[in-house]
Amino acid sequence: MPVKLKYGSKSSGKRASIVDRLHLDNRFVRYGLVAVLACFIVGLSVVGFYYFKYENVVNDRLAKGPMFASVSQIYAAPREIRNGQKLSASAIAGDLRRAGYNSNSQLGTFQLNGDSIFIKPGPQSYHTTDGATISAPDGVVQKITAENGAALSAYELEPQLITALSEENSRTKRRMVSYNDIPPQMVQAVTSIEDRNFFEHSGVNFLRIIKCGIEDLSSGRKRCGGSTITMQLARGFFLSPEKRLKRKFIEILITFQLESRFSKQQIFEMYANQINLGHRGSYDINGLGEAAQAFFGKNLKQLDTAECALLAGMIQSPSRLNPYRHPERAIARRNVVLDSMVETGAISHSAATRAKADPIHLATPDVDASEAPYFVDLVHDQLVQRISDQDLAHQSLRIYTSLDPELQSAASEAVDIGMKSVDEIVRKRYARKQDAGPITYPQVAMVALNPHTGQILALVGGRRYGASQLNHAIAQRPTGSIFKPFVYAAAYNTALNGMNLDGDGPFTAVTKLNDDPQDFGTAGKPYMPGNFVKGEYPGMVTAFEALAHSLNIATIALAQKIGYGNVAALARSAGIVNARATPSVAIGTYNATPIDMAGAYTVFANGGVHLKPWMLASVRNTSGDIVADYSPDAKQVMDPRAAFLTQSLLEGVMNYGTGAVVRGRGFSAPAAGKTGTEHDAWFAGYTSSLLCIVWVGNDDYTDIKIQGADAAAPIWAEFMKRAIKLPQYSDVKPFSPPDGITIARVDRDTGLLADPSCSVHTANVAFLDGTVPTGSCSQMRDNPQNFFQKIFGLGGRPAEVSPYSPAAPNSPAGAAGPPSPHPTSTNPAGNNPQQTVQPEQPKKKKNIFQKIFGGGGDKDKKDPQQPQ
Numbered sequence: 083m084p085v086k087l088k089y090g091s092k093s094s095g096k097r098a099s100i101v102d103r104l105h106l107d108n109r110f111v112r113y114g115l116v117a118v119l120a121c122f123i124v125g126l127s128v129v130g131f132y133y134f135k136y137e138n139v140v141n142d143r144l145a146k147g148p149m150f151a152s153v154s155q156i157y158a159a160p161r162e163i164r165n166g167q168k169l170s171a172s173a174i175a176g177d178l179r180r181a182g183y184n185s186n187s188q189l190g191t192f193q194l195n196g197d198s199i200f201i202k203p204g205p206q207s208y209h210t211t212d213g214a215t216i217s218a219p220d221g222v223v224q225k226i227t228a229e230n231g232a233a234l235s236a237y238e239l240e241p242q243l244i245t246a247l248s249e250e251n252s253r254t255k256r257r258m259v260s261y262n263d264i265p266p267q268m269v270q271a272v273t274s275i276e277d278r279n280f281f282e283h284s285g286v287n288f289l290r291i292i293k294c295g296i297e298d299l300s301s302g303r304k305r306c307g308g309s310t311i312t313m314q315l316a317r318g319f320f321l322s323p324e325k326r327l328k329r330k331f332i333e334i335l336i337t338f339q340l341e342s343r344f345s346k347q348q349i350f351e352m353y354a355n356q357i358n359l360g361h362r363g364s365y366d367i368n369g370l371g372e373a374a375q376a377f378f379g380k381n382l383k384q385l386d387t388a389e390c391a392l393l394a395g396m397i398q399s400p401s402r403l404n405p406y407r408h409p410e411r412a413i414a415r416r417n418v419v420l421d422s423m424v425e426t427g428a429i430s431h432s433a434a435t436r437a438k439a440d441p442i443h444l445a446t447p448d449v450d451a452s453e454a455p456y457f458v459d460l461v462h463d464q465l466v467q468r469i470s471d472q473d474l475a476h477q478s479l480r481i482y483t484s485l486d487p488e489l490q491s492a493a494s495e496a497v498d499i500g501m502k503s504v505d506e507i508v509r510k511r512y513a514r515k516q517d518a519g520p521i522t523y524p525q526v527a528m529v530a531l532n533p534h535t536g537q538i539l540a541l542v543g544g545r546r547y548g549a550s551q552l553n554h555a556i557a558q559r560p561t562g563s564i565f566k567p568f569v570y571a572a573a574y575n576t577a578l579n580g581m582n583l584d585g586d587g588p589f590t591a592v593t594k595l596n597d598d599p600q601d602f603g604t605a606g607k608p609y610m611p612g613n614f615v616k617g618e619y620p621g622m623v624t625a626f627e628a629l630a631h632s633l634n635i636a637t638i639a640l641a642q643k644i645g646y647g648n649v650a651a652l653a654r655s656a657g658i659v660n661a662r663a664t665p666s667v668a669i670g671t672y673n674a675t676p677i678d679m680a681g682a683y684t685v686f687a688n689g690g691v692h693l694k695p696w697m698l699a700s701v702r703n704t705s706g707d708i709v710a711d712y713s714p715d716a717k718q719v720m721d722p723r724a725a726f727l728t729q730s731l732l733e734g735v736m737n738y739g740t741g742a743v744v745r746g747r748g749f750s751a752p753a754a755g756k757t758g759t760e761h762d763a764w765f766a767g768y769t770s771s772l773l774c775i776v777w778v779g780n781d782d783y784t785d786i787k788i789q790g791a792d793a794a795a796p797i798w799a800e801f802m803k804r805a806i807k808l809p810q811y812s813d814v815k816p817f818s819p820p821d822g823i824t825i826a827r828v829d830r831d832t833g834l835l836a837d838p839s840c841s842v843h844t845a846n847v848a849f850l851d852g853t854v855p856t857g858s859c860s861q862m863r864d865n866p867q868n869f870f871q872k873i874f875g876l877g878g879r880p881a882e883v884s885p886y887s888p889a890a891p892n893s894p895a896g897a898a899g900p901p902s903p904h905p906t907s908t909n910p911a912g913n914n915p916q917q918t919v920q921p922e923q924p925k926k927k928k929n930i931f932q933k934i935f936g937g938g939g940d941k942d943k944k945d946p947q948q949p950q
Contacts, residue, residue, distance in 0.1 A: 257372045271387075489539045660673050758794075827846055
């Protein structure tokens with residue numbers, strides 16, 4: 083039986099099946115290719131869209147000007163060189179270098195030739211281009227000659243840069259540097275740790291990005307940094323720092339834009355000026371130039387390898403690696419950077435080892451001394467008010483101010499020393515209490531200005547700017563007894579206007595005032611203030627003694643006689659705008675700021691002219707063209723004679739009264755001043771060339787419970803001792819009276835003219851012409867007592883002629899208390915602090931026979947002497 087084989091049919095079925103599958107596979111391939119092509123087209127479109135979109139973003143950003151066009155530079159006041167100053171030519175050259183003068187600077191040039199130096203300001207200088215030669219043989223300026231050969235008495239140098247501000251989303255400080263300003267080891271340190279192939283790749287290191295992506299996925303954290311330097315720059319200028327896939331994609335696109343537009347050197351320069359390296363106070367530190375100054379107090383070019391490595395290491399995490407707060411972390415990271423530099427061949431292994439052995443030499447963290455941050459804050463606020471925030475944010479400006487950097491440093495040092503003593507007083511007081519709670523440490527402010535121009539030369543607004551940016555120099559606080567001189571000044575005004583006080587004649591320094599307890603109430607409400615030391619009521623006292631010892635009752639009594647309204651009006655005209663016509667105005671219960679009080683005291687120091695304190699002098703653009711100039715605001719508010727008469731009383735405060743603590747601390751130059759205590763502690767004082775206000779108090783307005791003589795006056799003394807050692811403030815002169823004033827030597831016990839028979843308690847006192855006392859103290863002694871006067875103590879010279887005898891060295895000398903030790907005035911200026919007077923011994927009571935026949939009592943009529 084035949085068998086039918088169906089080979090052909092099976093074979094053709096298989097072929098058909100294979101063909102079908104091939105057709106199906108081809109379709110999938112085609113579909114796949116189409117899908118891939120579509121994805122490619124879509125992806126290319128998306129990339130193209132975003133590329134051109136962010137190309138426009140970059141174009142718009144660059145069209146606004148240079149990347150850092152909004153940097154404003156703040157400069158100090160120009161230093162004045164005068165004949166006779168102790169200053170060498172090389173020191174002047176150093177000052178000019180720091181200001182930016184060099185051989186090819188548009189700012190200016192100089193030539194140093196031994197003991198002389200030729201200075202030539204450039205077209206971008208603050209000054210005109212007029213040059214001068216300064217000769218300073220043996221370190222003393224002997225001659226200043228203008229370019230045209232004319233002799234000059236003074237010459238101003240180029241102002242020093244204080245800091246630079248950039249108005250962006252946050253308050254930023256930045257010192258611009260060019261690529262040529264960056265030392266090679268700084269470039270090598272940054273590239274070794276941040277982007278080793280920076281100068282070779284095209285902007286993106288894809289292999290590194292993939293590696294970091296895998297690490298982040300495996301760890302579940304976004305910690306790996308795959309960005310190149312160009313990508314970091316792109317992110318810093320145009321994007322937020324958050325880690326998201328879309329942001330990374332856009333970052334790459336912008337990176338390509340930057341790489342196509344700029345050279346590697348330009349990119350690194352922008353990166354070096356943009357990178358954030360932490361903050362100080364309320365300002366961000368941006369850029370390597372600012373960081374070099376902030377952390378090392380140096381120009382970027384001056385950094386060594388170890389310092390460059392430390393800054394490069396901080397880029398990773400500026401806060402966590404801050405060398406002030408975390409020095410161990412900063413050193414460890416620095417050493418990692420040094421190892422990376424060895425691996426890249428930037429430095430040798432031995433050089434790295436030496437650099438690792440080098441300890442960190444950081445600049446002082448006290449920014450108050452170097453950059454005057456409270457002052458800069460005020461300058462910034464005034465600029466915003468006067469120029470507008472928008473103009474300030476989008477212009478490169480040169481802002482010239484009133485600050486003296488050397489005096490600012492002296493102010494910072496004095497505050498630091500003085501507040502340590504205040505803190506010790508506070509701790510001792512708390513130690514005596516039980517359950518006193520946490521210690522409240524007081525705050526501080528200091529304002530120093532030129533009393534003849536109103537120029538604020540130094541300003542401290544608090545203890546530590548990094549801890550608190552609250553500026554106490556503009557805080558409204560009760561003025562306390564530093565207000566009292568305005569009562570006496572108003573009284574002198576009445577004398578000049580021909581007014582007599584209750585038939586006692588015109589007001590003078592020896593007018594008797596009643597310091598017994600009195601009720602000064604108004605509108606049916608009683609007001610019976612006491613003196614600073616409770617229970618101290620010396621009775622009738624001279625005006626000279628009342629102000630010298632800051633007696634509250636006597637001062638209010640004087641204000642009542644001349645009119646509270648007159649006192650308040652004078653104070654308001656001097657800038658104490660909150661003063662009102664009430665009895666308490668006389669003892670400083672109304673608020674004013676330390677800056678206000680500095681301006682108010684210019685009235686006494688400047689012949690009755692009130693000068694409003696100022697900080698801004700001029701604003702220029704980068705070409706040196708003037709944007710705005712500012713002139714001082716001056717107004718005559720008092721007769722020059724009244725101003726000098728009040729000043730004479732304030733000299734007495736310094737030499738014999740509550741301000742004598744300053745003399746005890748070694749400040750002996752002619753000066754006038756006043757202590758103050760009203761919850762807060764104050765001291766206001768000045769010399770012929772410098773005025774300074776010091777305030778110490780609690781932020782919560784609680785009573786500091788420390789007298790002005792113990793808290794504020796020592797700070798003032800420390801500052802002024804440093805100030806007069808500087809050449810520009812060393813020429814301190816006695817105060818010169820205007821016409822119409824007579825200076826007379828007065829016995830402080832009697833208020834009469836002193837003669838050789840008077841006690842040692844004498845002083846030079848100023849009087850209006852025609853109001854000098856006519857009698858002398860010896861006339862009081864020459865008036866003999868009769869029998870009954872001896873018995874009953876009547877007639878002749880009173881047994882107790884002075885309300886206050888010189889206080890013991892440890893007695894309080896506060897706002898209105900007993901005086902500090904009285905230096906005896908043995909020279910016309912009345913300011914010899916080397917001689918002191920022993921406290922008067924208590925007088926022994928005489929019995930009736932001693933009163934009749936004499937004898938007994940104090941056998942030794944002389945005041946024994948002891949060192950102060």
